[in-house]
Amino acid sequence: MQQREIVVSGIRPTGFLHLGNYFGAIRQYLHMQESYECYFFVADYHALTTHQDPKLLRTQVYRVLAEYLACGLDPEKATIYVQSDLPEKAELYLLLNMLAYKGELEKVPTFKEKIRGRHESINAGLLTYPVLMAADILIHRAIKVPVGKDQEPHLEMARNLASRFNQKFGFLFPEPMAFSETGELLKVPSLDGKGKMSKSENEMATIYLADSDELIRKKIARAKTDAGPSTPHSPKSPEIENLFLLLKLVSSPETVAHFEEAYDRCTIRYGELKQQLANDMIRLVAPIRQRAADLQNDVEYLKKIRKVGAEKARDSAQTTLQRARELMGIAYD
Ligand code: TRP
Secondary structure, eight states: OOOOOEEEEEEOOSSOOBHHHIIIIIHHHHHHHHHSEEEEEEOHHHHTTTOOOHHHHHHHHHHHHHHHHHHTOOTTTSEEEEGGGOTHHHHHHHHHHTTOOHHHHHHOHHHHHHHTTOOSOOOHHHHTHHHHHHHHHHTTTOOEEEOOGGGHHHHHHHHHHHHHHHHHHOSOOOOOEEEOTTSSOOOOBOTTSSSBOOSSSOGGGSOBTTOOHHHHHHHHHHSOOOSOOSSTTOOOOHHHHHHHHHHHHHSOHHHHHHHHHHHHTTOOOHHHHHHHHHHHHHHHHHHHHHHHHHHHTOHHHHHHHHHHHHHHHHHHHHHHHHHHHHHTTOOOO
């Protein structure tokens, strides 16, 4: 049998999943689980780099797991697990840390962003976040990583570490690439025309998979608009551009074409566009929300999923780790 290409991706359990996670990552997972060897996990170690409330972690981990399944990830098709259930990753992370330079880690844009304006001390876990992420990917020797655009610098770091390891110790790791089916890494804009949807900031401008129908309507109704086009074929303001981007994600091509045309002819009513957008988002989100809520009530089932997933993931993790240890000379028997 021809070997299938290996795919890895994960999401940090630091808050409620939102449409950015859905369109940036999960929707791709759904396609990929059909034809690749997939490993999808909950990145709880990574959550510790910024969130440190031990009481919340369990709920958050099970919520992401439930939301994964509710979105359609299928444990029969993909390996679904929790990062810390696979301590092999922690060991590979330790080994890869020997190859990561302080200077290059300090230059990673996401690190610079995270420490900007922070007064509390910056822990080494935050600095070496990309090394842990490289371990996540390389432990399964994955080559495709479905992630949003913001993750590209981390992927570059993973490639650097892979090739450095291969050069120093002998070939072990193929170089992973960020992957998006549309060829373009997707960014889901927030509802206020500024930045993207986010797990923790800007809650009224982000649609979460757990939002009620009413809340979705309210958030969309509140989204910023402008005074409307006054001449045909006017360029769109960023707020309106974003509403159209969202419409393209959740509505049919006919609906999008209808509003594009209305915009070009200056007959558009933003109220109608928002109503349509809200209806189409609810059609997507409501069933996921309901399934996720049901699953979260069935912790025994989620525990089983965790266990089965970790066992499956361990096969490939142990093989890679063993090889990495040998190549680095940690082989004394
Ligand atoms: N850094 C990713 C994010 O914040 C989460 C993540 C951790 C990840 N490890 C990964 C994504 C490995 C893909 C592969 O979204």
